[in-house]
Amino acid sequence: MIAFDLALAAGILLCAVSALTRRDRTASVAAFMVLGLLVALSWVRLAAPDVALAEAAIGAGLTGALFLRAARRLGPLRPAAGRTLAVPAALVASGLGGGLAWVFASASPPAIYAPLVAASLPESGVSNPVTAVLLNFRAWDTLLEIAVLVVALLVANLLGSRRLVPVSLGEMTLPFARIVAPISILLAGHLLWQGSSAPGGAFQAGAVLAGGLLALVLAGLAPTGTLVVRGALIAGLSGLAVFLIAALGSEALTGSLLGYPNRAEKVWIVAIEAALTLSIAATLCLLFTGFEKRKTS
Amino acid sequence: MTTLPSVLGTGLIAAGVGFLAVAAIGFWRLPDLLSRLHVLTKADTAGLSLVALGAACLTGTPASILPLGLCVLLTAISGATVGHLVARSVTPRGGRS
Amino acid sequence: MIAVPLWLVPALPLALVALSLIPGARPVVRALVPVAPLPALLAALADPVPAPVRLDWLLLGTEFAVTGMARVFLAFTALLWALSAWQAIRLLAADAGRDRFITCFLLAMTGNLGLLLAQDIAAFYTFFAAMSLASWGLVLHAGGPAQMLAGRVYISFAVAGEIALFAGLSLGAFATGEVQLAAMASLEVPALATVLMSVGFLVKLGAVPLHLWLPLAHAAAPAPASAVLSGAMLKAGLFGLMTVLPLGSVAAPESAAALAAMALTGLILAPALGLLQADPKAVLAYSSVGQMSLMALGLAAALAAPEAWPAIGPALVLLAAHHAFAKAALFLGVPAVWASSGPLLRSAVIVGLAVPALALAGLPGTTGWVAKDALKTALGEASFGWHVWLGAALFVSSLGTSLLMLRAGALLIRIEARPGTPRDVGLPWLAMTGLVVAGLWVVPVGSVAPLTASLQDLAPLAAAALLAGLFVAGTRAVGLRLAPMPPGEILALLQRAPTSAPVLALPAPPRRGHALVPRRREPRLPRPERGALAILTVAAALALAMAVTAPEPPPQSQATAPAG
Amino acid sequence: MLDFLAFVALLATLAALPRLVVGPSAADRIIAAQLAGTGTVATLILLGAATGTSALHDVALVFAALAAVSGLAFVALRSPRR
Amino acid sequence: MNETSLLVSLPLIAALVAAAWPRAATITGVIATLGNAGLAVVLAIRIGQGGAEAEALGGWAAPLGIGFAADGLAALMLVMTALVGLGVSVQVAGAPLPDAGRTGQRTAFWPLWLATLGAMNALFLSADLFNLYVTFEILGLAAVGLTALSGTRTALRAAFDYLSAGLAGSLLLLLGVALAYATAGRVDLAVVPELAGSHEGRVALGLIFAGLAVKAALFPLHFWMPAAHSSAAPEASALLSALVVKAAIYVALRLSIEGGAAVELLRLVLAVAGAGAMLWGAWHALRADRLKLLVAHSTVAQVGLIALAIGLTTGARDGTIWRAAALLMLSHALAKAAMFLAVGRITEELGHDRISGLNREELRPGAAEFAFAIAAISLIGLPPTAGFVGKWLLLDGLIDRGAWPWVALVLLGTVLSAAYLARVVSRCLRGGPHVAPGARRPAWRAGDAAALGLATAALALGLASALPLTLLDATLT
Amino acid sequence: MTELLPLAILMTSLGIAPVILALPDGWSRLRTALNLTAAGMKLALVAWLSWAVAGGAEFGLSLEIAPGLALALKADALSVLFLALSSVLWLLTTIYAVGYLEGGTDRSRFFGFFSLCVASTVGIAMAANLFTFVVFFELLTLATWPLVVHRGSAEAHRAGRIYLVYTLGGGLALTLGAVWLYALAGEVPFLPRGVLGDLPQTDPLAVTAIFVLLIAGVGVKAALVPLHGWLPVSMVAPAPVSALLHAVAVVKSGAFGIMRIVYDVYGVETVEALGLALPLAALAGVTILYGSIRALRQDDLKTRLAYSTVSQVSYITLGVALVSPVAAVGGLAHLIHQGIMKITLFLAAGNFAEARGVKTVSAMDGMGRLMPGATLAFTVGAFGMIGVPPLAGFVSKWYLGAGGLDAGQPAVIALLAGSSLLNAAYFLPILHRAWFRDPPEGAVPKRRIGWMLALPPAVTAALVVAAGLLANAPFSPLGWTRFIVSLEYL
Incomplete structure (x- = not known):
């Protein structure tokens, strides 16, 4: 190999x-x-x-x-201005990269984290250690990552990219969309549910769902209009909202931010992941389709 | 190791990989875009289908057959659709159907 | 006599000064100026002398008293100021700057009278300065070029004198720990202090070579002002010297010699220069220089022979009083000449002027003769190294004075009448002339020994007449004419051409740039490409630096690493 | 054996690269990417078969599901309306 | 629910509300900012009285989970953010009804600002290296949005450069955190001293600092900042300059304190870079022709000063210098926010922001220019402002250590800052022949109040320095 | 209640400043009323305070703003001296300024900063430790800058820039010195006879360096010679500002700072033991002569006065630097005396400029006839400066001279003599022109001088006379300084 x-x-x-x-x-x-x-x-x-x-x-x-x-x-790309800098930049970058590779290679990580995760896995409510880390042990990180996504959505919204007006791709696209979209929904659900025990999870599910939605959009099958965009935006925001509410709710219940109630961890995690899936999908779609048309001054 | 499914599977896979290799060479050698599109839509799809079939033979569980089948289906339909659309977009009288 | 409180002496003129600040009250002030010295006169003539006054709140603690010789000084000074004031308000009745003049006049009067009473250093110095500085206004009054020059010279000398005096007084005060003026004559006072104080007074006294201001100022000031300048204020210098020098207690031959040298130079130089003047007032001023030098000579003798001081002292006071009256009468006579239009009146005035002139020259029977004789007698008692020269010096002095009087008389006869001059300016002059005759009996100088005149006493006068006659005859015969000397002696050489340039103002220094901010150009913002390179480089450098430096053991606080 | 086949499949995938670099048209490059996608799916299937990890089938499935999206986007965005 | 949880979650929730219902954006934003300020103050008071607090999120203790550490320094930063945010919010909320072009900007401002606020709060409270990195991601992206808010071509360009640089910084940060994990097997903050024990760990720290240097726009990695801060909308510039830059500085300070002697070399580098920034920023501020550019360059210089102070901390928890650094951060935040808001108002009134044209204006100087002057005083470090107390403490600490060359540098920086700020302030004192007798004074606006309020806070803080300084005593021990 | 008296005194001007700053320009009546009320109140409070301090009361207030750093106010005898000066002159200058700026622009700004300036001065006077002193000292710089550039002309801005360069530079030196001292000594309160303990023995080099830094810092404001450059340039400011800068606020604060540093931080004995007294005295001497010589060459009236200030303020320094109680009395008294004399001169000069447009010495011809009152006040001030008795200047010079001898430095006498001579040389020509030359043909008044302009110089001139004449009275400046000095040298 x-x-x-x-x-x-x-x-x-x-x-x-x-x-x-x-x-x-x-x-x-x-x-x-x-x-x-x-x-x-x-x-x-x-x-x-x-x-x-x-x-x-x-x-x-x-x-x-x-x-x-x-x-x-x-x-089209304009002629590059900083071409003269490319060589030194490349040299430094490769030097840095090589050095870092060497350093990474020479590092011998003490086994601290993995055993801890393994030890705490039974209490986490899920059996996939990755999901346990992402949505329980370090759920706060994940929440903030979702916030990153939301902010990206907000910035894109602010910059007011033009609504995508796709060229009609013709009827040949329709069967494709009609097949791909249901499959992607199924796949997303599968990935989402599987996440608690095996590789999978909200990010992947959301992306797959977004792919299916995009296929619909490109095929001209998706509804358009301001209201839809608005709805998609709110859907995009809702993931973080749910996550935050869950965080605060769990604190209300257990006294600890993101400390899920005992034995109900899996329910909470899957519920949050479901919301995240939808919101990620909506976000990705919106990033592709764009928002209402806005003039930049 | 030497059961029928495994031999069959390996053979199918080898054939599929062969298709893929040929497709790659063809993709490199063929003179223009429309010709090269054939590689995508035909040789490649065939290669992948064979590989998937072979893999299904090797594992043999239904849990793995379903995804492999879906893979083939999706790849095939993707290749076809994209190939069609690209071809139509580069031909002079295409564009508006 | 009425007993006046002593504080009234300076307070009355000061009150008038204050009053003159109110425009409406100025006519009243003008009318009252001649009365202002009245308290001083009363205080001087009162018997017994008025009680001392202490004013602790004033300045550094002030005391006024009439002591010893001060009484005589106060008397003639007050009289002089009163009569001069009288003439001044008449003479300047129509002058535009009269109120300014009167204010200065009153201030100078305050100073002059006050310093005679002040018993402490601060008050004395205050009054002395007030007198000196206010007189500047008197000198400058007419505002012509001559006054400008005279004023500048006067104020320079006055300020220098003031400062020397201040320095001397403060040195003395520190050395003795006393603020009483009387203490300045004690032996504890360092020599430097005495010298400085003396310099201050000698400037005022007009001792050569500190006299340069004097002829200019006297010539430039209005006549009444010249009268008080010459008659009263110069005496303040003498008074000061008599107060601060350790007279009668210790012999100081070197100082005495130095003072005597100055005095002798003055005695010779004054007539020599005075004879060359064309302005009668300048001639009179030089005569003052000569007379004051004589008094300085007396002081020098007393310094050299302390035992003679009891005799010399009264003689000097006498001489001072005599000179005050006579010189004042002469100065006050000048306007009288101006006012005398007809030849008859002019002759009468000239004859009247001869009285003080002859008195100054020492004509036997006059006060001048009395005074000089007293001095001569007193000096005769002294015996020291150079006393043999004193007789000659006295002779030279009398001769010079006589010559100067002749010269002054000759000039006065020739001066033109000034039509606008009020007639009554002659009245104060007449009064003064009366004092010349009878003054020594008015002021409390003590007993004047009856003297007998000798023929010898006429010698200087006769010699002077002879010389003058010879000179006039000689010049007539040869056809020479005397070119009048410009006023100011050596200072004339230093005179600048009159310009419109500001006083003492040189061109302003050139402006220097204080540029703090360099030339500005919109700076080019760094390009992001360069930034990327910078990020890479910095990161690489940091990583490298961290990698090659030796690792450090973690601090103790981190001992509890989790078990892994 | 499967390892070797996976290696060949990878090489077949990488063979799309020269065309991607050279072009000449934009469509060529997108087709090349599409081709590489299929090759990757095949490689993934082979790797999954070689190691017996069924999780890789999910990965392959995701690739397959999303393979067309960029191609479609390319065509849809290609002809400017202006 | 305790304050820390609310501090990190409420702004984010408000951001969502504001983004979902643009019509309610302003009211949501104002309420959230106010609530945040209240929470921050309550927390600060509690910490000041009861000492530092630590919390394990989800009940998972440090190496496994993420911890919050609310100590004095964090509380100080929280309050600082809250105050500056309040001022800026007043400015935005009270701005006159915008013309059509700016409507979107105004509504878009709130979610971005609230996200920034949430990220900053999370960052200050976080006790985990990776979590810090994530907060930086939100912060960086939201800041880019704020930069682009004005929508002008230059602003977009600057925003893009900012984004690129920010991502590069994030990448370095991430690399560093990853390497730290690879070395020590954990990423909580307590690992920092341990990292210095190995070559790999030290490289990790180096990378983290390099990333922070980019984020903090530390010389020579400041290239993105003047353009970004000068072309953004004034209220955005205020937030960027006063707060966002502080986040990286705060982390550097936190690492310096936690790391103690272990980060000696890095601190030296920080100090040298700080000195360079001070001089470079000052030089360019002296030459700047536009007001906002001057202020932006001044941020480079001031950040340099703070970096210098952090670089010279002895690391000991009782040192004077790091207190000085914290105080300088606080005062700079207040003053710089006030300054940018004031510049915004000045530009709005005059229609331009050329410095050379300021004293030829017919308009009389108004409250905004006064606020600028007060802020300038604080930035220069003249009494009785907090900047002065901070500099005093800094010099005190430096002299105690006998670090005379650094003393000289600090003084030089002070002189230069006085020089370039005086360029503007002197023109704010225009009058006499340049202004017609009938010239009007600009009308009062909420922006004036905000700028003036912040500037006055910076001024008054000098007299109340005891509050932050005692708060700082409540650090984790 | 009475312990808050220092704060109340500070607040009368500090509190009013923002209010005035915020007032619209047109509301001149309200502004004037506020100004005068505040100034009057301060005067009353200061009178109360001085009565209490004379009775032995002590006032102290402290606000800790950082560990070891406290803003502290106190009122001791020395404070009261300076307070009295500033409160009296504030009232007068305010009246004057109201009249002077009538109808001008930016008056709210002017009076706001004016109040702030006085507040800083008051703060400097009552600072109880070095930190507080530094704070108010710098505040003073900031408050006076807008006043210097008030006219807004290019020249004014240039002057402002120079002013700022000098004073901020000085402030920096002062701050550095102060920080250093705090680093060495912990806290530095102002206490008679110094607070340094045995520090001078253990680290003489550092203590000396700090002294140099501190003196250089306050020396800028006190216009010690190499640091005096800002002062003449600042003369472009309006007359009340010049008056304020030279008589009350800026230069006096510098001089006051020298006093505090020498007396209450180091202690006279320490300064002498370190060998610093003589150089300081020499510096003061050089300044005295240099300022006077430069003054001779100026035609601009205010510039001449400014150079005169350079010279005169150093008398105070000289008094402090000569280690002698007598000299100290002279120096301290001069703090007050120079203040009232110089303000008289500036106010009068302002009147000349306002009424007749006369700004140069060469244009002074005949002013005595045209404006007798102002000229008289000017004359009194000028004579006071020269040291003519019985005016105030004489008293301080007298004590300085005696103090020089007491300290074994008879050269001081020569210095004073030379300086007085120079003073006379640059003042008397002005008086000469004013009183004894004829006014130019066709001179017409530019503007009528109202009572607000005429009264203040008259009052200060009267004060000059009174301070000299009544020097021995119990509450005179001299009497008060004797009281202070007895505390320091007992």
Whole structure:
């Protein structure tokens, strides 16, 4: 498998360099998409299927669409101004990267965290240690990550990107959408439920759901209009709202922020994850479709 | 290891991977975009289907067959749709149907 | 006599000064000026002398008293001021600046009278300064170029004298720990203090070479002012010297010699320079220089021979009183000449003027003769190194004075009448002339020994007449004309051409730039690309630096690392 | 054996890269990405089969489900309306 | 529910409400800001009386879960944020009814600000390295939004640069945290001293500091900041300059205190960089032609001073210098917010913000310019402001250590800050021949009150320095 | 209640300042009423305070703002001296300024900062420790800057800039010195005979350096010679400001600071033991002569007065630096005397400028006839400056001279003599022109001088006379300074 890993690493590097150096925006985006694929593979090789799943959902699928949208908005690339700096930057960056790789490699992590997680797993209400960490032990981090997403949504909303007016793709898209959308809903549900015991969870589920929704949108099957956008926005915000309410509610019940009531942990976690799934999906969709049209002064 | 499903599965997989390799070479060698689209829609889909089938043979549990089947279905339909749309968008009289 | 409280002496003129600040009250003030010295006169003539007055709240604690010689000084000073004031208000009745003049006049009067009474240093110095500085206004009054020069010179000398006096007094006060003026004559006073004080007084006295201001000022001031300047204020210098020098107690031959040298120079120089003047008042002023030098000579002799002081002292007081009256009469006579339009009147006035002139020259029978003889007698009692020269000096003095009087008379005869001058300016002059004749019996100088005149006493006068005659004849014969010397002696050389430039104002120094802020240009903001490189570099450098430096053991506080 | 096949599948995936870099048209690059996606799915399936981890099937499924989205987006966004 | 939970969650909830119902944004924002201020003060009082508090979120103790550490320093920062936020909120809420172009901006402001507030509160309370990183993410993104709020081309450009730099900083931070985890196996703050024991841990600390340096716009990584702070809307600039930059500084201070001698080298670097920032910022402020640019460069310089102070802390919990640093942060926050708000008002009234044109204005100087002057006094560090007390303590500490070159540098920085701020203040004193007798004075606005209030707070804080300083005594022991 | 008296005194001006600043320009009646009420109240309170202090009462207030740092006020005899000066002159200057600025612009700003300026002065007077002193000292800088640039012309701004450069530089030195001293000594309250304990023995070098820093810091305001450059330039300010800067607030605060540092921080003996007294005295001497010589060359009236201030204020320093109780009496008395004399001169000069547009010495011709009252006041002030008895200046010079001898420095006498000579040289020509030259043809008044402009110089001139004449009276400045000095040198 050494050959596999080496080829993978070479491919990742090649993609990264292409993504950075191509003068054509589409080329960069495409290279980036491939990079996502390869990185997901590498996570698999690193025995981190949870991360691989997340990378697959966000990195490979949706970011490509979002980047393409951004690329279209930006227009052609202007000649680079800081080209003379590229060489020293590359040198320093590779020096730093190499050094860090070496340092990381030489670090021998004491086994502190994993045993702690393992010891506390039974009390967490879920059997997937990743989910236990993300939604119980360090749920506060997750809550804040959701807040990041919300803020991103707000900033995008502020910047007032134009509503996407897709070119009609014709009837050939309809069967695709009609098949993909239900499957993605099913898949999302599956991933969500599976999260408590196996790799999966709200992020992945949300991304998959968003993919299905986007297919509908692109096929022209999704409803449009201000009200829908508004609803989507509120849906996007609702995940954090639910999470926060759950946090405060749990504090009211147990006296500790995000301290779920005993034995009901799983219910709480899954409920929160469900809300998050919807909200992530709505957020990703909105980021792609855009908000109402707004003039920038 | 030498049961029928495993041999069959490995064989199917090898064939599928072969299709994929051919597709890759073709993708590199074919002269224009429309030709290259064939790779995506045909060779690749076939390769993946064979690989999935082979994998299903190897594992054999229904729990894994369902996702593999869905994989094939989705890839096929994606390849077809994207190939069609791209082709239509680059042909001069396409665009508006 | 009526016993007046002593504080009234300076207070009355001061009150008039205050009153003159009210425009409406100025006519009243003008009318009252001649009365202002009245308390002083009363205090001087009262018998017994008025009781001392202590005013602890005033200045550093003030005491007024009439002591010893001060009584005589007070008497003639008061008379002089009164008569001069009288003439002044008449002479300047139509002058635009009369109120200013009167204010200065009153202030100077306050100072002059007050300093004779003051018993403590602060008050004495206050009055002395008031007198000196206020007189500046008297000198400047007419406002012409001559006055400008005279004023500048006067104030320079006056201020320098004041400061020397201040320094001397404070040194003395510190050395003795006393603030009483009388203590300044004690032996504890350091020599430097005495010298400084003396310099202050000698300036006022007009001793050569500190006399430079004197002819200019006297010539420039209005006649009544010149009268008090010459008659009263110069005497304040003498009074001061007599107060602060350790006379009669210890012999100081070196100081005496120095003082005598100054005096002798003055005796010779004064007539020499005075004869060259064209302005009668300047001539009179030089005569004052000569006379004051004579008094300084007396002091020098007393310094050299303390045992002679009891005789010299009264003689000097006598001389001072005589000179005060005579010189004042001469100065006051100048306006009288101006007022005399007809030849007859002019002759009468000139004859009247001859009385004080002759008195000054020491014509036997006059007060001048009495005074000089007293001095001569007193000096005769002294015996020290250079006393043999005293006779000659006295002779030179008399000769010089006589010559100067002749010169003054000759100039006065020739001066033109000034039509606007009120006639009654002659009245104060006449009164003064009367005092010249009878003054020594009015002021309480004590007993004046009856003297017998000798032919020898006429010698200087005769010699002077002879010399004058020879000179006039000689010049006539050869056809020479005397070119009048510009006033101010060596100071004339230093005079600047009159310019419109401000007094003592040189061009302002050039402006220097105080630019704090350099030239501004909108700075270019750093490019993000560069920023990226910077981030990378800094991160790499930090990481590298941290990696290569030696790790440190964690501090003790972190001993409880979780068991892993 | 499966390891080797996975390696070949990876190589087949990476073979799309030159076309992605060279182009010449934007559509070529997107097709290349699409192709790489399929290859990755195959690789994932093979890796899953090799290691017996069924979780990888979920990953492959997610890839497959989302594979078309960017291609569709590309076409939809390609022709500017202005 | 205790104050810490409410402090971190209420602003976020309010942000959601404001984002979902733009019409209620202003009222929500004001209420939330007010409530936040109340909570912060209550917490500060409790900590001041009862000492530091620690809380394990979800009941999971530190290495496994995330802890909140509410000590004196954190409470001080919370109150600082609350006060500045209150001032800025008054300004925004009381702004005159906007023209059509600005409506969206105004409503968009509130959720972004509330998110910033929540993130800052979470950051100050957090006792976990990774959690700090996450809060930085919210903060960075919300700050980018605030920068872009005015919607002008330059603002967007600056926002983008800010975003890039912020992400680079975050990345470094993340790398550092990851390396820390790889070295020590845990990421709570208590791990910091331990990290210094190994080469890898030290590199991790180095990376974290590098990330913080980017976030704090520390020289020479400040390149993004002047443009961002000068092109944003004034109220946004106020928040960015007064608060957001402080977050990174706060973490640096926290690490310096926690790390003690372990971060010696990093602190030295911080001090040197601070000195550089002080000089560089001052130099550019001296040359700046636009008011906002001057103020933004002044932030570079002032942050440099604070960094210098932090860099020179002895690390001991009873040291004078770190108290000085905390006080300087507080005073800078108040003063700089006031200054930006004032600049906003000045620009609004005059229609431009060229410094050279200030003294040729027909408009009489008004309250905003007065507020600017007071804020300037505080920034220079003249009595009786908190800046003065902070500088006094700083110099006291430095002299105690015999660090004379640093004393000289601090003095030089003071001189320079006086020089560049005087450029503006002197023009605020225009009058005489430049202003016509009939010239009007600008009308009163809520913005004036906000600027004046904040500036006065900075001034009065000097007299009440005992409050923050005693609060600082209640740090974790 | 009475223990709050210092605070009340501070608040009469500090509290009123923001109110006045906020008033619209047009509300001049209310503003004037507020101003005068506050000034009157302060005067009354200060009178009460001085009565109490003379009776042995002590006042102290303290607000700790950081560990070891307290804002503390106290009222001792020295404070009362300075307080009395500032409160009396504040009232007069306010009256004057109201008249002077009638119809001008930015009056609220002016009077607001004016009050603030006085508040700082009061704070300096009552500071009970070095920290408080520094705080108010810097506040003074800030409060006076807007006054200096009040006219708003380019020249005024330039002057303001120079003023700021000097004073902030000085403030920095002062702050550094103060911080250093706090670092060494803990707290630095002002107590008679110094508070340093055995510090001078253990660390003489640092203590000396601190002394130099502190003196340099306050020396800027006291216009000691290399640091005096701001003062003449600041003359572009309106006349009441010049009066305030030179007579009451700025330069006096500097001089007062020197006193506090020498007497109440170091203690005279310590200063002498460290060998610092003589250099300080020498510096003061150089300043005295230099200022006078520069004054000779100025044609601008106010600039000439400014250089005169440079010279005169150093008398105070000299009095302090000569380690002698007698000299100290002179120096302290001069604090008051110079204040009233210089304010008289400036107010009169302001009147000349206002009524006739006369701003230079060369234009003074005939002023005595045109404006006798103002010229008279000017004359009194000028004679006082020269040291002519019986005016106030004489008294202080007298004690300084005696003090010089007491300290074994007879050169002081020469210094005083030389300085007086120079004083006369630059003042007398002005008087000469004013009284003895004819006014220029066709001179017309620019503006009528109302009672508000005419009264203050008259009152201060009267005070100059009274302070000299009644020097020995119990509550005279001299009497009070003797009381203070007896505390320091007992």
